[in-house]
Amino acid sequence: MTPEQEALRDAVRSLLDKHSDVRAAIETPRGYDKALWARLCDIGVLPIPEEYGGSGATRAETHLALEELGRTLTPSPLLGTAIAAQALLTFEGNGILLRRIAQGAIATVAWDHTGITSTDAFDHPEVNARSDYLDGTARYVLDGDLAEILLVSDGRSLYEVDLAGVTREHTPTVDQTRRLATIHFSNAPATRLGPWKTEIQDIALAALAAEQVGAAQRALELTVEYTKTRVQFGRPLASFQALKHRMADMHVLVETARSAARAANDEVSAAVAKVYCSEAFLKIASEMVQLHGGIAITWEHDAHLYFKRAHGSSQLFGSPADHIERLTRSAQL
Amino acid sequence: MDLTLDAATLEFRAEVRSWLTEHVRPLSSMDTAPGFEEHRTWERLLAAERLSVVSWPEEFGGRDLGLLQWLIFEEEYHAAGAPGRVSQNGIFLLAPTLFAHGTDEQRARILPPMARGDEVWAQAWSEPEAGSDLASLRSTAVRTDGGWLLRGQKTWSSRAAFADRAFGLFRTSPEGRHRGLTYLMFDLRASGVTVRPIAQLDGEPGFAEIFLDDVFVPDRDVIGDVGDGWRVAMSTAGNERGLSLRSPGRFVAAAARLVELYRKNPDPALRDRVVDAWIGAQAYRLHTFGALGNPPTGPAASVTKVFWSELDVSVHETALDLLGEVAPGWRDGWLFSLAGPIYAGTNEIQRNVIAERILGLPR
Numbered sequence: 001m002t003p004e005q006e007a008l009r010d011a012v013r014s015l016l017d018k019h020s021d022v023r024a025a026i027e028t029p030r031g032y033d034k035a036l037w038a039r040l041c042d043i044g045v046l047p048i049p050e051e052y053g054g055s056g057a058t059r060a061e062t063h064l065a066l067e068e069l070g071r072t073l074t075p076s077p078l079l080g081t082a083i084a085a086q087a088l089l090t091f092e093g094n095g096i097l098l099r100r101i102a103q104g105a106i107a108t109v110a111w112d113h114t115g116i117t118s119t120d121a122f123d124h125p126e127v128n129a130r131s132d133y134l135d136g137t138a139r140y141v142l143d144g145d146l147a148e149i150l151l152v153s154d155g156r157s158l159y160e161v162d163l164a165g166v167t168r169e170h171t172p173t174v175d176q177t178r179r180l181a182t183i184h185f186s187n188a189p190a191t192r193l194g195p196w197k198t199e200i201q202d203i204a205l206a207a208l209a210a211e212q213v214g215a216a217q218r219a220l221e222l223t224v225e226y227t228k229t230r231v232q233f234g235r236p237l238a239s240f241q242a243l244k245h246r247m248a249d250m251h252v253l254v255e256t257a258r259s260a261a262r263a264a265n266d267e268v269s270a271a272v273a274k275v276y277c278s279e280a281f282l283k284i285a286s287e288m289v290q291l292h293g294g295i296a297i298t299w300e301h302d303a304h305l306y307f308k309r310a311h312g313s314s315q316l317f318g319s320p321a322d323h324i325e326r327l328t329r330s331a332q333l
Numbered sequence: 334m335d336l337t338l339d340a341a342t343l344e345f346r347a348e349v350r351s352w353l354t355e356h357v358r359p360l361s362s363m364d365t366a367p368g369f370e371e372h373r374t375w376e377r378l379l380a381a382e383r384l385s386v387v388s389w390p391e392e393f394g395g396r397d398l399g400l401l402q403w404l405i406f407e408e409e410y411h412a413a414g415a416p417g418r419v420s421q422n423g424i425f426l427l428a429p430t431l432f433a434h435g436t437d438e439q440r441a442r443i444l445p446p447m448a449r450g451d452e453v454w455a456q457a458w459s460e461p462e463a464g465s466d467l468a469s470l471r472s473t474a475v476r477t478d479g480g481w482l483l484r485g486q487k488t489w490s491s492r493a494a495f496a497d498r499a500f501g502l503f504r505t506s507p508e509g510r511h512r513g514l515t516y517l518m519f520d521l522r523a524s525g526v527t528v529r530p531i532a533q534l535d536g537e538p539g540f541a542e543i544f545l546d547d548v549f550v551p552d553r554d555v556i557g558d559v560g561d562g563w564r565v566a567m568s569t570a571g572n573e574r575g576l577s578l579r580s581p582g583r584f585v586a587a588a589a590r591l592v593e594l595y596r597k598n599p600d601p602a603l604r605d606r607v608v609d610a611w612i613g614a615q616a617y618r619l620h621t622f623g624a625l626g627n628p629p630t631g632p633a634a635s636v637t638k639v640f641w642s643e644l645d646v647s648v649h650e651t652a653l654d655l656l657g658e659v660a661p662g663w664r665d666g667w668l669f670s671l672a673g674p675i676y677a678g679t680n681e682i683q684r685n686v687i688a689e690r691i692l693g694l695p696r
Contacts, residue, residue, distance in 0.1 A: 224692050239695040244688035250634050251687050259620035272615050275608075324608045 001064075008061055011043050012068040020074040026176045030146060032075040040065070040078060041104050048085050052098035059086060059203070063210035070214025073208055073305050074175045078106035080142040084151055085206055087158065087200045091193050098159065103231060107149035109158075109169070109200060110138040110183065134159060134185040134191060142316070144181030145170045152183075152190070158200070159190035175312030177305060202270035204317050209261035209273040213315050216257060216281040219288045219306045220250045226292055236306065250287055253280040268330065273322045276315035285310035338405070345398070346405050352382060353413035362665075363419045369453075369495040371420045372419035376450025386424055386448045393440065401624055407582035408673065412589070423447040423490055424453030427500050430516070434557040434565045443518075455493035455521065456545055457501030458566075459677030460486060465682050467502070472545065473652075474503035474517055480504070480551040483519060486544050489676075493541035494530035496521055502562045514562035518554040525549075533667050567631075579641045581618035587648045587666065588614035591655075597691035599656050607655070610648045617641055632690040635683040642673030642680060 001009070013035070025033045045065035048054025062082045084107035088094040101107050136150060138144065145168040150161045165188030171180045222241050224247060227238035237243055257280035265271035285307040289296040296303035314320060338346070360375060361368030377387040380394055388403040389395025398406075408409045418424070424447060431440050446452040463470035472485025483503060493499060498520050506513035521528060525548040530538030557565040595607045617640055624633075649667040656663065674680040688694040 001694060004563055062413070088503040224694065228694065236695050238688075241685070242691075244694050245681065247692055247694065248639070248684035248687035250691060252639050255636050256616045256620050256640060259623045260616045263619035267617070269615070272612050272619075275612055276616050324605055327612075328604060 005061060005064055008043065008057075009047070009064045009068060012040070012045065012065045013038055013071075015043065016068055016072045016074055020072045022028040022073050022075065022302075025075045031170075031176075031179045032077060032146075036074070037077060037106075038104060043083075045078060046085055047082055047089075048098055048099065048102045049089075052095055053102040054085075054098070055102075059207070063207060063259055065208055066211040067217075070211035070216075071218035073215060073302070073309055075177045075179065077108075077143050077146060077179075079207055079211060079219045081106055082146075083142075083200070083204045084109045084149060085208075086203045087151060088193070090197055090199060094193065097271045100149060103201050105148040106143055106146050107151065108141060108143045109151040109204070109243070110141040110144065110156075111153040111158075111196065111201065131319075132159075132190050133165075134161065134188045134190045138183040138185070140171065140180045140316070142175075143179050144168055144183050146179060146181075150183070150191070152185075153196040153200075155182050156196055158193045160193055161185070162189040162191075165189050173312055175308040177309055178312050178316070180232075184299055187298065194280065198267060201317070202264070202267055205270040205274040205323075206261065206264035206316060208313060209264055209270075209277040211256075212281045212310075213220040213254065213261045213296060214261060214276040215313075216250075216284045217254050217305060219281075219284050219303075219310075220247065220254055222302070222306075223250070223288045223291050225324030237291075246287055246291065250284050253284060257281070268327070271327050271330075274317070275320040275323050275327075278310075278320045282314055338401075342402055342405060345402055346409060347408040347539070349384065349406055350413070352384065353409060353415055355415050357415045360416045361548075362537055363417055363492075364494065364533070364535075364539045364683045366495060367417060372416055373450045373453060375416050376418070376420050376453075385420070385450070386492065389428070389444065389448065393444040401622075402627075404580055404582065407580035408585060409580040409582070411580075411586035414586075415418045415570075419453055419492065420450055421551035422448065422456045423452070426456060427454050427518075429570055430500075430556060430565060433568050434516075438553065452498055453492060455499040455541075455543075457487040457490050457493070457499040457519075459489045461487055461488055464489075465679055468514070469512070470502060470504065472501075472503050474505050474515055474550070476505075477549070480549055481517065481555070483517070483525075483545040483548040483550060486542060487532075488542045489540050490543050491540045491676075493521060493528055493543055494538040496525065498541065498671065499647045502557075502566050503627065505559055505562075511563040512560055514566070515559050516556040516562035516565040517550050519545075519548055519550050523548050534671070537663060546610075561639050568665075578639075580616065581641075584614040584641060584644055585618050587645070591652050594652055594655055600655055603651060603655055606647075610644070613640075613644045613647070616656040617644060632684050632686050635678075635686040636691075638677060639680050639683050639687070642670075645670040645673050 019033070019036050019333050021037065022035070025031065044055025045062055046054060047057050047059045049061045050056040066079060071079060081101060081321050083099060085101050087109050090099055134152065134154070150163060150166070152159050152161050165185065167184045169182050173180055224238065227243055228236050230237045257320045260273045260276045264270040289303050289307055290299065292303050295301050356378060360371040363369050363372040376385055383394065383396050384406070386393070386395045387398045387406050388400065389396050428447065429443060431443060447454065458467060458477045460470045460472060472483065472487060474481040474483050487501060490499065496516060500516070500518045502514045503517050504513050505515040525546040527544040529544070531540050531542060533539040591607055592611055595604070649663060649670045652663045653667055689696060
C-alpha cells in the first residue's frame with residue numbers, strides 16, 4: 001500500500017467511525033445516508049479519471065474504500081456506482097455520464113449472467129433489445145430503484161436506459177443493509193453504448209470481493225474483542241484453546257481471502273475471488289454467531305447483520321455454485 | 334496486484350521448463366539406499382546447471398535470483414513432476430539459518446557441498462519426550478576440549494537413515510527452558526552415533542531415531558551463540574512453516590493433476606470438491622505472490638503452514654475419492670500429505686501461535 005492509499009483508507013475509516021449509523025440508515029426510505037455518500041464522494045473514492053472531473057482514483061483505491069464500507073456494513077451506493085463507472089470506462093465517449101457520476105449521481109449495471117447456468121433466482125435481466133427499446137424485467141439490481149444512471153445488458157449489448165421508460169420497485173431481501181430492486185422495461189428507450197463485455201462482470205466480482213474481505217476482517221475482530229472480555233469459569237472465553245483454534249482458522253481464511261481479492265484481475269481470478277471470498281465470509285460470519293453465543297441471536301447485536309450480509313453477498317452477482325459451474329466449463333478446467 | 338513477468342523472468346521460466354523436460358525421469362523412492370543415491374545424483378545434475386539453489390549467491394552455487402524467480406522455478410519443477418528434493422532439509426531449513434546466523438567460514442564450508450548434493454542433511458529436532466513441546470528436550474551438549482560432546486536421543490529425523498550430517502538443538506545449560514539450548518551440527522557417521530531407521534506408513538524408512546553417545550562436535554559447528562539456540566532455531570522453523578519448504582508450485586501442480594483426473598473420471602458428486610481444491614491452490618499461489626515483498630516469517634508463517642498442509646490433504650483425498658481406490662501416482666502423495674499437519678509443529682501448535690501472537694488471545 002502506498003502512503004497515499006494508506007491516507008485514503010484512514011480518511012474513509014475515520015469518516016465511517018464518526019458518521020456511519022447502519023441502524024439509522026436502514027430505517028430511512030432510501031436505505032442509505034445521503035450526507036455520508038456526499039462526503040465519501042468528496043474524499044475521492046470513485047474510480048474516475050481527472051479528465052472527467054473525478055479524483056483520479058484507480059480501482060485499487062476504490063477497493064480500499066469498499067473494504068472499509070464492508071467493515072462497517074454501511075449501506076452505500078459506492079459498490080454499484082463504482083462498477084458502473086468502470087463499465088463506462090471500458091468504452092470510448094461516455095464523458096457526460098462519467099462527469100455526472102463524478103458529481104455524485106448514483107449509477108448501476110444490470111446484466112445477464114452470460115455463460116452461467118442460472119438458478120431461478122438469477123434469471124435476470126430478461127430484457128430483449130428491440131432496436132433501441134427494451135422490454136422485460138431485471139431482477140435483483142443493485143441500487144436499481146435509486147440509480148440516476150441505469151446501465152443494462154441484454155447479453156449482447158450494454159445500454160443506458162431512459163428512466164422515464166421503466167418502473168422500479170425496491171425488493172427487500174434478507175440483508176437489510178443492501179439495496180436491491182426489480183426493474184420492468186416496457187418499450188423503454190435506451191442508448192446502445194457498445195457490445196456487452198464479460199470483463200464488466202469480472203470488475204463487479206473483484207469489487208464485491210474487496211467488500212467481503214473488509215466485512216470478514218471486522219467480523220473476526222469483533223469476535224476476538226468479545227471473547228477477550230467475556231468471562232466464564234473465571235477466565236476470558238478467548239483463553240480456551242477450542243475457541244482460540246477456531247479464531248486462528250478465521251484469521252487464515254481472512255488473510256487468504258484478501259490475497260484472492262487483491263489478485264482478481266481477469267476472468268478466472270475474479271471467479272476464484274468470488275467463490276473464495278464468499279465462502280470465507282460465510283464461514284467467518286457463522287463462527288461469529290457461534291462464538292458470541294446467545295447475544296448473537298438478538299436483534300440488538302450486530303452479528304446478525306454480518307451473517308445476513310455474508311449470505312446476501314454470496315448470492316449477489318451469481319452464487320459460488322454458479323461460478324464453480326462456470327469455472328469447470330472454462331478453458332482452465 | 335500485478336503478476337505480469339518481465340522478459341528475463343519469462344526467459345528463465347522457459348529455460349527451466351526446457352531443461353526439466355529433457356532431464357526429468359522417474360527415480361526410485363529416496364527412502365531406500367539405492368533411491369537415495371539416485372536422488373543425490375539428480376541433485377548433482379541440477380547443481381551442474383546451477384538450478385539446485387537458484388536464489389543463493391553465485392559463490393555458493395546459486396544464480397543470485399530473487400524470490401519471484403525461485404517461485405517460478407518451483408512452479409516449473411512441480412509441473413514437470415520432477416523428483417522430490419533429498420536435499421530439502423539442508424537447502425530450505427539449515428541454509429536460511431546459516432545465511433541469518435552463521436559465520437562466513439561456515440557458509441563457505443557447508444553451503445557448496447550442500448548445493449551439489451555431496452552432503453545431504455537430516456534434521457534432528459524432536460525427541461521421545463519433546464514433540465510439540467520442543468523446548469522440553471533433554472539431549473545435552475557438554476563442554477570438552479575444543480568442542481562439545483553430544484548425549485541423548487533424537488527421533489522422527491527425516492532423511493537420517495541415509496543422510497551424511499544433521500543439525501539440531503541441544504541443552505548446554507540446565508537453567509531455563511529456552512535459554513539453555515544451543516544449535517549444533519554433527520556428522521551422522523561420527524563415532525558414538527547410532528542411527529535406527531523407522532519405517533513410515535508406506536513401509537519405508539523416511540525417518541529415523543538417532544542415538545548419541547558422547548559424539549564430539551568441534552566449536553566451529555555451533556551456529557549462533559551458545560545458549561541462543563532457541564532463537565536461531567525459530568528462524569528455521571519459520572522457513573519450514575512458511576513458503577520456503579512448501580512453495581505453491583507443489584499444490585498448483587497437484588490441483589492441476591486432480592483436474593486432469595476429474596476429466597478422465599468425471600463424478601458430478603465430487604465436482605465441487607475438485608474445483609474447491611483447485612481454487613484453494615490458486616488462492617495459496619496468489620497469497621504467496623502477494624507476500625513476495627514481505628515473505629511470511631514468524632507467526633505469519635503459521636498461517637501459511639495451516640493452509641498448505643490442509644489443502645494438500647484435501648487435494649489428495651479428493652483424488653482418492655475420484656479413483657475409488659488407492660491408485661499408483663496418488664498413493665505416495667496422499668500418505669505424505671497426512672504428515673503435513675503434523676511436522677514443522679502440529680497445526681494445533683500453529684493455531685496457538687496465530688491465536689496468541691497474531692490475534693492477541695490470552696494464554
